[in-house]
Amino acid sequence: HDGELAGRRIQSNLGVxxxxxxxxSRGINSGLTVTVKRDYVDCLPALNLAFHPTDDVIIxxxxxxxxxxxxxxxxxxxxxxxxxxxxxNFGNPLLDPYRANAYDLSLEWYFAPQAxxxxxxxxxxVSSFPxxxxxxxxxxxxxxPTSVILASSPAAANPEGQPWSISSPGDGAGASLKxxxxxxxxxxxxx
Numbered sequence: 001h002d003g004e005l006a007g008r009r010i011q012s013n014l015g016v017x018x019x020x021x022x023x024x025s026r027g028i029n030s031g032l033t034v035t036v037k038r039d040y041v042d043c044l045p046a047l048n049l050a051f052h053p054t055d056d057v058i059i060x061x062x063x064x065x066x067x068x069x070x071x072x073x074x075x076x077x078x079x080x081x082x083x084x085x086x087x088x089n090f091g092n093p094l095l096d097p098y099r100a101n102a103y104d105l106s107l108e109w110y111f112a113p114q115a116x117x118x119x120x121x122x123x124x125x126v127s128s129f130p131x132x133x134x135x136x137x138x139x140x141x142x143x144x145p146t147s148v149i150l151a152s153s154p155a156a157a158n159p160e161g162q163p164w165s166i167s168s169p170g171d172g173a174g175a176s177l178k179x180x181x182x183x184x185x186x187x188x189x190x191x
Contacts, residue, residue, distance in 0.1 A: 009052040017044040019067060025093035027078020030148040034077040036093035042067045056111065062104040070095045070130045074169045081144065083153025088142050089167045092130075096171050100126040115186040124177040131172035136163045 001012045019042045026035045046064035053059065069075075079090025106120035139146065139159040149156045 005051065008054075011050040012048065014047050015045070017046070018042075019044060021069070021097070023075070023093070025075045025077050025091070027076035027091060029077060029079050029090055029144060030081045030150065032145075032148050034144065034148070036077045036143075038094060040097070042097075042099070056109060058108045058110075060104070060106045060108065062102070064102050066100050066102050066124075068098045070097060070169070074130050077144075079168070081148045081150075083149040083155030083159075085165075086155055086162055087165045087167070088139070088144070090142070090144070092168045092170060095130050095169060096128050098126060099128065100124045112186065116183070117185075118181075118183045120181040120183070122177075122179050122181070125174070126177065127174040128171045129173070129175065130169045132167070133170045134165060134167040137166050139164050142166055 003010055003012075020039065021041075022037075022039045024035065024037050026033060028034075042065070044065045044067060047062065049061045051059045074091050074095055075093050076091035077093050079088065081088050081090075101124070103123045104120060105122075106118055108116055108118040110116050139149070139155070142164070146156075146159050149159060155161065
């Protein structure tokens with residue numbers, strides 16, 4: 001939308017993006033191919049405003065929900081299982097994506113042709129970050145089939161006979177990121 005506020009130009013747009021993710025993760029774990037499928041849906045609204053208090057100044061504001069998948073290497077169900085040491089190391093195909101509410105406010109001054117000086121403030125409230133973790137648990141808690149345990153290892157006969165050390169990325173606590181960005185751009189017209 002393009003309009004006026006107090007006799008000055010104001011622009012705005014509002015939108016919603018619907019994102020459906022179908023994810024299939026495959027990996028080799030102790031020589032066997034493991035496949036995990038999942039899907040999730042995100043509704044991502046966004047609002048952008050631009051106010052022109054003078055001909056060479058723009059004040060911008062934006063608010064949105066955003067999503068980004070974790071690194072692909074973290075999503076693999078591949079890894080290793082040691083039935084001798086009772087250890088499991090593998091990725092986590094059930095990691096949540098990074099989800100955040102993002103807010104931006106900027107002041108832009110176009111002081112010459114093809115030149116700008118700006119200051120921008122931002123805040124992102126991120127709901128979760130993947131973090132590597134090691135826990136003690138049962139083999140069954142990994143979700144892996146017992147066929148990935150080497151048949152000649154002590155754990156093969158009794159996978160739940162003792163606790164396992166399980167290492168994989170997991171969903172960590174969220175955080176709030178705040179910052180400021182200063183920028184100046186000008187052509188080298190003196191050359």
